[in-house]
Amino acid sequence: MTEPVKNTLLFAVVGGLILLTGFTQSWNAAILILNMGLISAIMALGVNLQWGFAGLFNVGVMGFVALGGLAVVLVSTPTTPGAWSAGGFGIVLALLLGAATVVATVLVAQKMPKGRVRTLSIIAILIVGFFIYRAVLDPNTAAVEAIEPAVAGNLGGLNLPVLLAWPAGGLLAAGAAWLIGKTALGLRSDYLAIATLGIAEIIIAILKNEDWLARGVKNVYGIPRPAPVVGYEVDLQNDPSFVARAEWLGLDTVTASTLAVKLGYSLLFLIVLLVLLWMAQKALNSPWGRMMRAIRDNEVAAEAMGKDVTRRHLQIFVLGSAICGIAGAMMTTLDGQLTPSAYQPLRFTFLVWVMVIVGGSGNNFGAVLGAFLIWFLWVQVEPIGLWLMSLITAGLPDGSALKAHLIESAAHMRLLTMGLILLIVLRFSPRGLIPEK
Amino acid sequence: MDFLNALVALSNFVLVPAIAYGSQLALGALGVTLIYGILRFSNFAHGDTMAFGAMIAVLVTWGLQAAGVSFGPLPTALLALPFAILGCIVLVLVTDRMVYRFYREQKAKPVILVIVSMGVMFIMNGLVRFIIGPDDQRFSDGERFLISAREFKAMTGLNEGLAIKTSQGITVIMAVVAVVLLFWFLNKTRTGKSMRAYSDNEDLALLSGINPERVVMITWIIVAALATTAGVLYGLDKSFKPFVYFQLLLPIFASAIVGGLGSPVGAIAGGFIIAFSEVTITYAWKKVLTYLAPENLEPSGLVQFLSTDYKFAVSFVILLIVLLFKPTGLFKGKAV
Structure with a gap:
């Protein structure tokens, strides 16, 4: 079997699995899998860029995804009336002061001669800067958070179309990645891993605690949909031409409207995925892509050839994180709400890693395939596990504690299965389903 | 008097919790290192190894409690600890054989x-999660306090109370015992010396006839024992929740890296550095400062540098500072 045939078959199999879901469970479920699969594929492309192209070990995917979600809130939700005059500008001023403190510290660290004077002045700048920052920030955040805390209590957004939030999510993630990369790249791979793991937790902590930003754990609801591609079910049900089309298809109007809304998302996501995939393919086969792989395979040799390894690493780290940010913004748009406590590292960082490794790191199509396959399994393992458990426990008497426990625990089969899949692929097919060429 | 009150408040809210937490981190970081x-x-599986060991301890404790066995004023979990360590050893050895x-x-x-x-x-x-579920589990029993705040106040007549939980006392004692045993083993026994030799220079160690598989096996056994102990102590002190152990990964790694990866002394020092910074920076200093400051200069706010939810940020920042200025850690770790 030639390579293209095999790959097409693999994609066909995954597509078939999703279609099977549609026929056996419901089309709603199938399109849900498809939509999150598309988003996961974009995340996997980002990780593949960093790991597959450049060998950078980023386990902070969750953080960048969450930043994308934050961007959606900041760009597309309506501005809270009075929030900016109450304290918004004060908060911005405080943040600028905080940034100035850091910049001053870095300048002092670079410009002053080494010695006790430098250490003391750095400490002094940091302490004074911190207290000024808190003194400006605290009253302003309190003022913003006091505005209608039940429905708002945050600054709100710019009230722009939600589609603009997607590139904005990428930019926000890229900015954060640049800051992290500036400090943590150039360190050893394990250190970068721990650093990114930490930064992701911090980003989630900020989202959870800074109520003025995105309402913290009170969540932001009612994020607008990307009209006109994705409408609202109620509008569709009241639209006579839509009702007529639904009847022609033999669907009842309510089901048809939910399907139409979801398919609208699928269309948008597919366009983004195809554009990014095309760009990633171009990058992979360009001189730039070859240089990246050369750096990955032998840093010393690449450096001897005059390649600036640290700069290139920074570049690809920022690019990959930006893609994760875009995916995060798309996901929050799909959900229609931002729920900071829903961001779990196992789901948003390590699962994406499983997708990339299983699909084939270094190969963009592999990453996309892995994303769809693993997402499908992630969703379907639960019902399969439940079914399996009822089969196993069929012989046990009803009401036995063991039976109840086993059936209840079936939900946790997911993690176990993902771990097994990852280990099996790493052992027997370490290059993944579609290996790098 | 005010000074004494300030000191007691400081010990109660900062020193005692930080020492206990530091011991738990140190035990975890020793395993990583x-x-x-x-x-x-x-x-990366270290946090979950801790959770697994602690889970066995929880299950055995429940069994013992159901059988009516108790350890007097001490938590029953201590009786369960040896079983938990054994279970954890089996798990990591099987993992090593099948995977690593x-x-x-x-x-x-x-x-890779x-x-x-x-x-x-x-x-x-x-x-x-499959065996015990993702929820909080309580398994501590016995006396809750070595000294409760009320007793301490009655004893000393101070305004501030000092409470020391039994779990905190046990944590420190167990940590000291574990560390002493570990260092004795590493420095005095033949096997321990072969482990250090293997760590320092693999090729030379192999040349001098050290069996690498044996070294690896003993390492896993020690790591399982340390991880289980750390997990059980943390569970006794706070509570057992699988996800929390996963989150401990970050401060544990920070401790190990700050101390210098591969250096046991560094892991212990790192654990305490991280724990003390986390607790001091997230503690609201108002109470202590009110005692210390002159009459009318008392602080009006809480004087809390960061809210407790940002404790990860503290370990992270310390980690970054150390990595930037001393990449091999404070105690000269190794760099692969």
Whole structure:
């Protein structure tokens, strides 16, 4: 079997699995899998860029995804009336002061001669800067958070179309990645891993605690949909031409409207995925892509050839994180709400890693395939596990504690299965389903 | 008097909790650092190994409690600890045989082993959730306090109380015992010396006839014992919740790296540095400062530098500072 045939078959199999879901469970479920699969594929492309192209070990995917979600809130939700005059500008001023403190510290660290004077002045700048920052920030955040805390209590957004939030999510993630990369790249791979793991937790902590930003754990609801591609079910049900089309298809109007809304998302996501995939393919086969792989395979040799390894690493780290940010913004748009406590590292960082490794790191199509396959399994393992458990426990008497426990625990089969899949692929097919060429 | 009150408040809210937390982190970081020294990779599954060991301890404790066995004023979990360690040893040895050994024989790159440990992390996490569920479990019993705040106030006549939980006392004692045993083992016994030799220079160690598989096996056994102890102590002190152990990964790694990966002394120092910074920076200093400051200069706010939810940020910032200025850590770790 030639390579293209095999790959097409693999994609066909995954597509078939999703279609099977549609026929056996419901089309709603199938399109849900498809939509999150598309988003996961974009995340996997980002990780593949960093790991597959450049060998950078980023386990902070969750953080960048969450930043994308934050961007959606900041760009597309309506501005809270009075929030900016109450304290918004004060908060911005405080943040600028905080940034100035850091910049001053870095300048002092670079410009002053080494010695006790430098250490003391750095400490002094940091302490004074911190207290000024808190003194400006605290009253302003309190003022913003006091505005209608039940429905708002945050600054709100710019009230722009939600589609603009997607590139904005990428930019926000890229900015954060640049800051992290500036400090943590150039360190050893394990250190970068721990650093990114930490930064992701911090980003989630900020989202959870800074109520003025995105309402913290009170969540932001009612994020607008990307009209006109994705409408609202109620509008569709009241639209006579839509009702007529639904009847022609033999669907009842309510089901048809939910399907139409979801398919609208699928269309948008597919366009983004195809554009990014095309760009990633171009990058992979360009001189730039070859240089990246050369750096990955032998840093010393690449450096001897005059390649600036640290700069290139920074570049690809920022690019990959930006893609994760875009995916995060798309996901929050799909959900229609931002729920900071829903961001779990196992789901948003390590699962994406499983997708990339299983699909084939270094190969963009592999990453996309892995994303769809693993997402499908992630969703379907639960019902399969439940079914399996009822089969196993069929012989046990009803009401036995063991039976109840086993059936209840079936939900946790997911993690176990993902771990097994990852280990099996790493052992027997370490290059993944579609290996790098 | 005010000064004494301030001191007591400081001990009660900062020193005692930080010492206990530091001991738990140190035990965890020792495990990470040993794996790094001998097997040469960062074990992402360490938090979940701790959770697994602690889970067995919880289950055995429940069994003992149901059978009416108790340890008097001490928590029953201490009786369960040896069983938990055994269970955890079995788990890690099986994992090593089935998973890690293959890559060791292939001489795979360390980063591959890290990814493999991610897979192991998933499986252990799944196992723990599968067996005991993702919820909070309480398993501490016995006396709750060595000294309760009320007793202390009555004893000394101070305004401030000092409470020391039994779990905190046990944590410190157990940590000291574990560390003394570990260092005795590493420095005085033949096996321990062979482990250090293997860690320092693999080729020379192999040349002098040290059996690498034996070294690796003993490392896993020690790591399982340390991880279980740390997990049980943390569970007794706070509560047992699988996800929390996963989150401990960050401060534990920070401790190990700050001390210098591969250096046991560094891991202990790192654990206490991280714990003390976390607690001091997230503690609201108002009470202590009110006692210390002159009459009318008392602070009006809480004087809390960061809210407790940002404790990860503290370990992270310390980690970054150390990495930027002293990449091999405070105690000269190794760099692979």
